[in-house]
Amino acid sequence: xxxxxKLLAILSFASFSFVSxxxxxxxxxxxxxxxxxxxxxxxxxxxxxxxxxxxxxAGWGSTSDVxxxxxxxxxxxxxxxxxxxxxxxxxxxxxxxxxxxLHQCEDxxxxxxxxxxxxxxxxxxxxxxxxxxxxxxxYDKVLGSTDPDVYKARDSxxxxxxxxxxxxxxxxxxxxxxxxxxxxxxxxxxxxxxASRAALYEGTFRKYHNIEDCEKYLLKAVxxxxxxxxxAPFTLYNTGATPYRDLFNSTNAITQEVVLARHYDTAYSVxxxxxxxxxFSRVSLTRRFLNHYLxxxxxxxxxxxxxxxxxxxxxxxxxxxxxxxxVMCPGYIQKGASKxxxxxxxxxxxxxxxxxxPEASKCxxxxxxxxxxxxxxxxVYLNFIEAKAELAAxxxxxxxxxxxxxSINLIRKRAKMPSLNLEEAKGNPCxxxxxCYPNVDKGEMKGVILEIRRERTIELALEQPExxxxxxxxxxxxxxxxxxxxWYGVYIDGAGSVDTSGDGVADLEIKKTxxxxxxIVGGVSTDVVLSEGDHGYIIAYANALSYGENWDDSRDYLxxxxxxxxxxxxxxxxxxxxxxxxx
Numbered sequence: 409x410x411x412x413x414k415l416l417a418i419l420s421f422a423s424f425s426f427v428s429x430x431x432x433x434x435x436x437x438x439x440x441x442x443x444x445x446x447x448x449x450x451x452x453x454x455x456x457x458x459x460x461x462x463x464x465x466a467g468w469g470s471t472s473d474v475x476x477x478x479x480x481x482x483x484x485x486x487x488x489x490x491x492x493x494x495x496x497x498x499x500x501x502x503x504x505x506x507x508x509x510l511h512q513c514e515d516x517x518x519x520x521x522x523x524x525x526x527x528x529x530x531x532x533x534x535x536x537x538x539x540x541x542x543x544x545x546x547y548d549k550v551l552g553s554t555d556p557d558v559y560k561a562r563d564s565x566x567x568x569x570x571x572x573x574x575x576x577x578x579x580x581x582x583x584x585x586x587x588x589x590x591x592x593x594x595x596x597x598x599x600x601x602x603a604s605r606a607a608l609y610e611g612t613f614r615k616y617h618n619i620e621d622c623e624k625y626l627l628k629a630v631x632x633x634x635x636x637x638x639x640a641p642f643t644l645y646n647t648g649a650t651p652y653r654d655l656f657n658s659t660n661a662i663t664q665e666v667v668l669a670r671h672y673d674t675a676y677s678v679x680x681x682x683x684x685x686x687x688f689s690r691v692s693l694t695r696r697f698l699n700h701y702l703x704x705x706x707x708x709x710x711x712x713x714x715x716x717x718x719x720x721x722x723x724x725x726x727x728x729x730x731x732x733x734x735v736m737c738p739g740y741i742q743k744g745a746s747k748x749x750x751x752x753x754x755x756x757x758x759x760x761x762x763x764x765x766p767e768a769s770k771c772x773x774x775x776x777x778x779x780x781x782x783x784x785x786x787x788v789y790l791n792f793i794e795a796k797a798e799l800a801a802x803x804x805x806x807x808x809x810x811x812x813x814x815s816i817n818l819i820r821k822r823a824k825m826p827s828l829n830l831e832e833a834k835g836n837p838c839x840x841x842x843x844c845y846p847n848v849d850k851g852e853m854k855g856v857i858l859e860i861r862r863e864r865t866i867e868l869a870l871e872q873p874e875x876x877x878x879x880x881x882x883x884x885x886x887x888x889x890x891x892x893x894x895w896y897g898v899y900i901d902g903a904g905s906v907d908t909s910g911d912g913v914a915d916l917e918i919k920k921t922x923x924x925x926x927x928i929v930g931g932v933s934t935d936v937v938l939s940e941g942d943h944g945y946i947i948a949y950a951n952a953l954s955y956g957e958n959w960d961d962s963r964d965y966l967x968x969x970x971x972x973x974x975x976x977x978x979x980x981x982x983x984x985x986x987x988x989x990x991x
C-alpha cells in the first residue's frame with residue numbers, strides 16, 4: 409500500500425508541475441523533482457503508468473469487415489469531424505519528463521535501462537499518433553508555457569517515423585532480454601516486435617497509398633522481425649488438445665509464446681470484464697471472417713460447391729481447428745463447464761466468439777482475471793513474412809520457401825494445418841481472398857500475399873484493434889463499410905427448428921411472423937433481417953446499410969486534426985478534406 413500511496417503522490421506532483429512552474433510551492437518534505445528519479449524503484453513507479461496509457465487499446469477492437477459489437481465505429485458512420493476529435497500529449501510529457509531527470513539516478517546502468525523504457529514508449533506513442541493523423545508535431549522535451557515550440561507546425565510523417573525507429577532501435581539495444589517471470593514489462597524482444605509492427609504498418613501504408621519510400625520501412629520490418637525470429641527465446645505453445653484456445657483463457661500468460669502481457673489478479677481486485685462483454689455488447693463475427701478458414705486438409709472452403717448457402721452446422725465441419733477455438737461451434741464446452749453450450753444466434757450475426765472467454769462464473773460476475781496478450785510471437789512471424797512478400801512483389805527481395813517455413817508455416821503446424829507452399833500459392837491465387845482484398849497487386853506474388861492475409865486474419869482475430877488498422881494500411885477500408893459489403897452472418901434457409909449443439913435436439917426456432925423473421929429461444933423472440941426476406945444471411949445493422957456512402961479515399965484514411973487544437977495553435981494545418989472553419 410505504501411508504494412501505491414507513493415505513486416499517487418508522484419502523479420499528483422506531476423499534474424501540479426504541468427500547470428505551474430513555481431516548484432517552491434511544494435512542501436520540502438514531499439516528493440520534488442530534486443529528490444525523486446534517484447532509484448530503480450522511483451523509475452519503475454513512474455513508468456508503470458505508460459503501460460496502461462500507451463499500450464492498452466480497445467479490447468475487442470473497432471468495427472471491421474470481420475467483427476462488430478453494439479454500436480459502430482465513427483469511420484463507418486461518417487461521424488469523424490474536427491469538432492468532435494481530440495488528442496492528448498499528457499503521456500508524452502510524462503515520458504519526456506522522466507527522460508530529462510534520468511541524470512539524477514544513482515546507478516548509471518539503471519538510468520540507461522529506463523532511458524530505453526522511456527524511448528520505447530515514446531516510439532509507440534508517436535507511431536500511434538502518425539497512424540491516426542499523419543503529420544504531427546514532434547516533441548522530445550518537456551515544454552514550458554513560454555516555449556515557442558508550443559506553437560510549432562506539424563512535422564512530416566517521414567521525420568516523425570524516423571524518430572520512432574531511432575527510439576525503437578535504442579530500446580532494442582538497451583532493454584533487458586528478461587525482466588520478470590510474467591512478461592509484463594517491455595524487453596528487447598518486445599521492442600523488436602513492436603518495431604516490426606510499426607515499420608510494417610508504415611511500409612504497407614506507403615505502398616498501398618502511393619507514398620514514396622515504402623521499401624525503406626518494409627526492409628526495417630524484415631530486419632526487426634527476422635532478428636526476433638533468429639534470437640528470441642519464444643516458441644509456439646503446443647500443449648494439450650486446444651493450445652490456441654488455451655492461450656487466451658489462461659489466468660497466467662503462457663510466456664513460452666506471449667512476449668508481453670497484462671496480468672490480472674482478483675486477489676488484488678485487478679480484473680476486467682471482457683468475458684461479460686461478449687454477451688452484453690453482443691460481440692459478433694461475420695460470415696466473411698469464417699470464410700477465411702480453410703478446410704482441415706488445407707483445401708479452400710470457398711472452392712466447395714454450395715458453400716455460400718451452407719448452414720451453421722455444415723460450414724463448421726472439418727475446418728481449420730482454430731475455427732472451433734475462436735468461434736462458438738457445435739460441441740463447444742466452456743472452460744470449467746461439463747456440458748455443451750449451444751449457440752443461440754444471440755449476437756448481431758449469430759456467430760459468437762469464444763476467444764478470451766473465461767469460465768462462466770467469471771463472465772457473470774464481471775471478475776475476469778484472464779491475462780491479456782499484448783504481443784505474441786506469431787504476430788512477429790507474420791510481420792516478417794508479409795514485409796518480405798511485399799518487398800518481393802516490388803522486386804526488392806527474394807521470397808523463399810525457407811522464409812515461409814520459419815514463419816507462417818510454424819503457425820500452421822501448431823494449428824495442425826498443411827504448410828503453405830510458395831509455388832502453389834504463386835500459381836493459384838484464391839478468388840475469394842482476391843475479392844476480399846481487391847487492392848493486392850497483380851503479379852506472381854499476389855497469391856502468396858493473399859494467403860498471408862488469410863493467416864493473419866485467422867491467427868490474430870480479436871487481438872487488440874489490429875484488424876481495423878490492417879484494413880487501413882492495405883487501403884481496403886471500403887470493405888468494412890456496409891454500403892459496400894453488408895455485415896452478413898449465419899445462413900438460415902427458412903423457418904423451422906435448428907440444432908446448434910449437434911446433439912439432435914433443437915436449440916432454437918426460426919419463425920416467420922407477418923413480414924418479420926424471428927429467432928425464438930425459450931419463448932423469447934428476437935427479430936432478425938435476412939438477406940432474402942424469408943431466408944438468407946442474417947444482416948447485422950440492417951438499418952445501417954447506407955453507412956459509408958460518403959467515404960472519400962483522399963480524406964478518410966486519416967483522422968481530422970482537432971479543431972480545438974488548431975484554435976490554440978494556428979500553425980497546425982488541417983488534414984485534406986476536413987473543414988473546420990479555421991484559417
